[in-house]
Amino acid sequence: MEKAAEQNNKQSVPVLPWMRSPIDVGAFDDCLLPLLPFLDPRLEVALQNMAISSLFPVQVAVWQETIGPGSFERDLCINSPTGSGKTLAYALPIVQMLSTRAIRCLRALVVLPTRDLALQVKEVFAAIAPAVGLSVGLAVGQSSIVDEISELVKRPKLQAGICYDPEALSLDLQSSVDILVATPGRLMDHINSTKGFTLEHLRYLVS
Numbered sequence: 364m365e366k367a368a369e370q371n372n373k374q375s376v377p378v379l380p381w382m383r384s385p386i387d388v389g390a391f392d393d394c395l396l397p398l399l400p401f402l403d404p405r406l407e408v409a410l411q412n413m414a415i416s417s418l419f420p421v422q423v424a425v426w427q428e429t430i431g432p433g434s435f436e437r438d439l440c441i442n443s444p445t446g447s448g449k450t451l452a453y454a455l456p457i458v459q460m461l462s463t464r465a466i467r468c469l470r471a472l473v474v475l476p477t478r479d480l481a482l483q484v485k486e487v488f489a490a491i492a493p494a495v496g497l498s499v500g501l502a503v504g505q506s507s508i509v510d511e512i513s514e515l516v517k518r519p520k521l522q523a524g525i526c527y528d529p530e531a532l533s534l535d536l537q538s539s540v541d542i543l544v545a546t547p548g549r550l551m552d553h554i555n556s557t558k559g560f561t562l563e564h565l566r567y568l569v570s
Contacts, residue, residue: 386428388443391420399423401430403459409494410455419448422455429456450487457567458488461541462495467517469560471542471567478503478546485544492542500540502549508557511549515539516559538564 395417396407410416418426421443428439443449457471464470473488475481481503488499500515517539536559545553553560 382440386424388421388424388447391423391427393417393419394423399426401459403462403495405494406455406459406462406491409491413490415451418451418455422448422452425452426456430459450484453569454484454487455491457542457569458492458495458497460567461497464497464541467498467538467541468564469538469540469543469562470564471569472550472562472565473542473544473569474547474550475544476546478505481544481546488542488544497541498539500543502543502545502553504546504549508549508552511553512557512560515543515553516557518559 396402396410396415399407399418421441425439425441439453441449441452443452461470473481473484475484481501482505485499485501492499502511502515515538517537538559538561554562
């Protein structure tokens, strides 16, 4: 009776439709950059500058699901061993999708549990994002929150001799970054206390 109950409980666990048919990364091979469909030429150059000439299977699989037919129309859950290239697997398509943005605002957020991991991920984004005009920020408590705010939020330039309404100035605060890599605690600090910091334009969340 107990075994039957356990089996029924397992069968009743809700599973998202797209998780019922996972994609086996092992079915993909490495892909040379010139053969990767729809890759922005500027990103290809950035990858080559990183001494990357081809993508690993997990990176190719995620690219096909995001830039290909999937086009970020659903969530993705990536399960792959350490060292298989997961960071670039999601960083590359996010940067490609944001490369056509016209106005700078925070559109992609990557949340990591530790400062060291966040620093590693930020380095990957920083190596490719500038190639298409995107800015990457870091919020991990490595520096003071005042310094972080100055990096994340753009404040209007004031002209000498003119009186400004402080309330009106707060409306002109804008994000200085398109992509933010953060740890949970520092992220909450900015959400709760940093004027001009908003997630209302967010398109991509990685955690």
